[in-house]
Amino acid sequence: MYLKDLFAFLRIPSVSALSGHSDDIGRAAAFVRDWLEQAGLDHARLVEGRGNPLVLAEWMGAKGKPTLLLYGHYDVQPPDPIEEWVSPPFDPVIREGNLYARGAADDKGQLFILMEAVARGLREPGGLPVNVKFLIEGEEESSGEHIERYVPAHAGELCADAAVICDTAMFAPDLPTLTTGLRGIVYGEIQVRGARNDLHSGDYGGAAPNAIEAAAQIVCALKDRDGHIRIPGLYDRVERPSPAELDAWRKLPFDVEAYREKEIGASALAGEPEIPLFERLWARPTLELHGIRGGFTGEGSKTVIPARAVAKISLRLVPDQRPEEVVSQLRDAIAHATPRGVQASFELLSASAPCVVNPENPFIREAAAAMQRVFDRETVYVRCGGSIPIVGLFEKSLGIPSVLMGFGLPDDNIHAPNEKMSISNYSKGLDAVSEYFQRLASLTRA
């Protein structure tokens, strides 16, 4: 394992959602390109364009063997609230068998599993047993715009038999897991305007509209206290998973009380009480309020009636919901929920469709077998509540399935303080991907 190189990669604060980090984005992209070139890949290069650079590289020396499109992202989430990190987010350290850093699991650490597995294969006397094309982006945590335009426009160049993505988590420690479904997302801002300026609550309380209150009222109108979304039409296209899938989920090893207490750490779980937990997390749309900007939130007492507010919200989508339709339904619901005296609008920041993959596909089956071999347990199939927009894009533009071999763990704190990756999972992940390459070499090319 090249942990030293991974440490150097993790030290680059390549936060794509904050414009102040554009230099770091460039450094992270160049780091990946240089590393792949040194590992022996051909045509390692940056593709510049509107948005952050893509990194491409390939090795096509396994004549007659399948070709894999290996995807990952070099950008990371913002580190705030930074004061809650035990060690600095961009200063990776190992504690108790875990590697702590922003991006340790999502996705620098997992991307490095793919990179190292390929480098390991290239060092073998016979070379890598399959062909690979790396496609690595730097906007997975923000807009994803560049890759969204690139893939449809370069379908020939990217042609492959399947995509492999290491950006998900195993269901439990030591339990090999393949992810067969992802939720989509609609993320944006509700922007509210009330009075011309902030006003004094003594002089104007009882007359001036309050933009922060209006934002709170709008969001409360969009979702009830039991987690049911109150946006007309939103559930119309929601498909229930098959009875077999629901039954498999019921059999997963799981202690809901331990999950509530240890993993979430709350006095009760939220969400639709009449829906089983995994269905809520994987197969139901949800709405979250991420924060409300505006007014006075500092130390002490400032008696202001805020004139402006921005509520950051997102919806997770499930098959067969369509992002454009959901945005339109959401805009109507916001208009309906806006109190008098204020104007509210919704600005879309990003969107992606939900998707499901077929577990009967041979590229999925061989991945399950490879993981079973390394972890010595039967691979389970789950879905993921998160969104990996690229999976839908690969399906639509390249016509290929995505194999989601994830080696994260449920308590990795991705998108939160103290993100980590298990060193043991990193090592087994590397073995499993190498084993997968070997197995694919004996598959008849589709």
Next chain:
Amino acid sequence: MYLKDLFAFLRIPSVSALSGHSDDIGRAAAFVRDWLEQAGLDHARLVEGRGNPLVLAEWMGAKGKPTLLLYGHYDVQPPDPIEEWVSPPFDPVIREGNLYARGAADDKGQLFILMEAVARGLREPGGLPVNVKFLIEGEEESSGEHIERYVPAHAGELCADAAVICDTAMFAPDLPTLTTGLRGIVYGEIQVRGARNDLHSGDYGGAAPNAIEAAAQIVCALKDRDGHIRIPGLYDRVERPSPAELDAWRKLPFDVEAYREKEIGASALAGEPEIPLFERLWARPTLELHGIRGGFTGEGSKTVIPARAVAKISLRLVPDQRPEEVVSQLRDAIAHATPRGVQASFELLSASAPCVVNPENPFIREAAAAMQRVFDRETVYVRCGGSIPIVGLFEKSLGIPSVLMGFGLPDDNIHAPNEKMSISNYSKGLDAVSEYFQRLASLTRA
């Protein structure tokens, strides 16, 4: 007019609500003490104690004449949102007959009217026609703790016939106004805790409680969309103003459409629709949400379920509501409104009782006459929706009425960006206070 000295005073960013400004607080207090000493007052001094220093000074040379307790505050509100200021908040400038700076009206500019009127009197051959005791604090915009302890403990030293406070606004330009009632306030934070850490909304959306949403839900439960406060018992002690007072308010020169459009700048007014506007502003309790801290409110998309939230709220109180009782009612209502999976508590930051003064008192009558003389119009009596906690304290501890001669204007943007004071009002205020001193000299001492 000593505008140069006032400019120097306004340049000190003596923000009491932010702990980073404690040096500025000390500089502002020393500035006032030195100025009063140079103006010829006796015993000009700082009183240190828990909280920001008080400034005291007196002149007791008018034997047999009434004694006035002159109150003001040298601290100011925080300047944010700072980007909305046309000129920097602590760099005073005059534009179109107005002096722009944080504190121009609230209260450094108006305090300077009292200071200059006294200095002017002391320069006259016969000296000042009344006795004066200055009591100036530096926590009016934050806790007010120091003066709250000082006044009851030093009632003998502070004994006077009436207090004079220049910290309110005239009802309209050129319309002399006395304020006969003030709302009280309860200001604090609703603190909400959900999960142990912030969590990823893809992985946990549908299971993890969202603290920001819970804060929004609690606040929305405390007040309906028509401005009615939903806290059981809150309206029980609310007293309607007398028919004569309500009738006088109806006769005030006022254009509600101009108020909505020019002064507030919103598409509609908020607040209880069935209650007339001045009653809503001056004689009804109101609740405002000032801001919600927590989660992600920056640029871009961070898909976090916030684990912590702090909602800053305040209630304005009217006679005969009691702050302690309101806090208790509020705590009960918050407990009742807290959704499952989170804990919420209320931390009180400051409180003061509402109060009304009797317009028949001779110190009030002479003030009305002095203002009428200078402004050449009949003085009107109004109430103020804001809170000046010291008025209740003077009444309770010293047994004296407060004369609220204010020379601000409704559009002075106090507590907001671009605070200003009319130079003409400053000048007429100075004349009116001087005239008031003269008139009081002929009053038989009570």
